[in-house]
Amino acid sequence: MIKYTIMNEKLNFIKQLSFFNSLDSEKLNLINSMSKIITYPKNSILYYENDINNKIFFLVSGLLKVYKIDKFENEIFLYYIHKNSLISELTTLDNDTIRCFANAEFMEESVVLEVDFSEFKAEFLSKNILNNEFINEILLKTQQLHCVVNRELVFDATAKVAFSLCDDLDMFNSLKRHEVSFMLHIQPETLSRVLNKLKRSAIIDIENSNIVILNKKMLQNIYRGDA
Template sequence: MTPQFSLETRYWHLRDHQLFRHLDSAELRQICLITNFKSARKNEIIYFAHDEMNRVYFLKKGVIKIVELDVDGNEKIKEVIQKGDLFGQITLDTVETDEYAVALSDAVTVCSFKIEDFENVIQQNPTLAIKFTKLIGLRFRRLENRYTNLMFKDVRTRLLLFLEEWAEKEGTPTPEGITLKNYLTHQDVAGLICSTRQTVTQLFSELKQHGLLDYNRSNIIIPDIKQLRKFTV
């Protein structure tokens, strides 16, 4: 984990976040005094929920996954969190869970607040409270869409919708098509779409055979996102 972040570094990290960028310098510097920052490298655990139940986290840099252990002790991925997203006790109450966060990208930076401190901040800044509520709403809407897909879509369609959403969020246009950094294993993808690793591997091979994507350990390339969308029908 990281070295200490200076007050100036904290200031610029917060200034860059969509939730805080509307605040003036004095307000931001005051908030910097109550934030905690940490960094992690790929595969490092960032936090255990049962050890830090009273914090809300904001992902400043990188990608992480939220996971928990099932009754057999197997890791079950619940959600992928990307830059700008929040996690932890986002409902601002202390609900016990067994989840933990793991860094997926090479470098991750998060900032966090104790719940009571963050409640004081949003009480003093109504605009901040509105922005926070909108972020929570977007997060729950994504989860709602995911669960709707789980209930009403078949596995292949769920995978294709997942790939399309991933491409829209993180895809980089290249001469070969939309390129994604491949930080998820087939087991991770299977957990996110409620399937098995074997099925996901089979579907990836099928999509590759149809020319709808190419992939290796580093990247996933989608030559034509429109063709991928048509394949969902």
């Protein structure tokens, strides 16, 4: 069940987002007035590809999976969005609607801040407030997409695994091996071979099914093309 948060509690959630750290009490209350805090259950959908909305979304807590569906109805994993992050993918500020780039599904119970996009532009961006924060979030989104391109079009299986380990070891260890292989679009057997090869090379160790990085520089060299 989706849960809505009352206004007094909402402000405490807003303050958890580093995006708004530079705002004084007056501006925080302004964000409070134009937003909602919603708690979503695990496996619920925030939006589908090509949905159109007039809100920008921030993930206060929880975990969100972003993915697309190909013409054969196969799920193509893109990336995860972690807490304290902008969720929305924006391509223009010229209108008040946002077209969703992909599907977004919650992997655990999550808290989301919804902010009215039109009011946010009028009260903040048009007055050069939070512009740097907004640009930084968009640049992070661009970096995520660059990582997707590398993973899908440039990296071989070993580089995919090495990058994933360096990029988010906690996430790697929190998933089952078949979930990791699905995420990286490689076979489970291939993932097992790569991990064993990295272990034999003393780059990683495996303790109680968890990966421990022994030599991060060598691991980075694999996907940077220095190995």
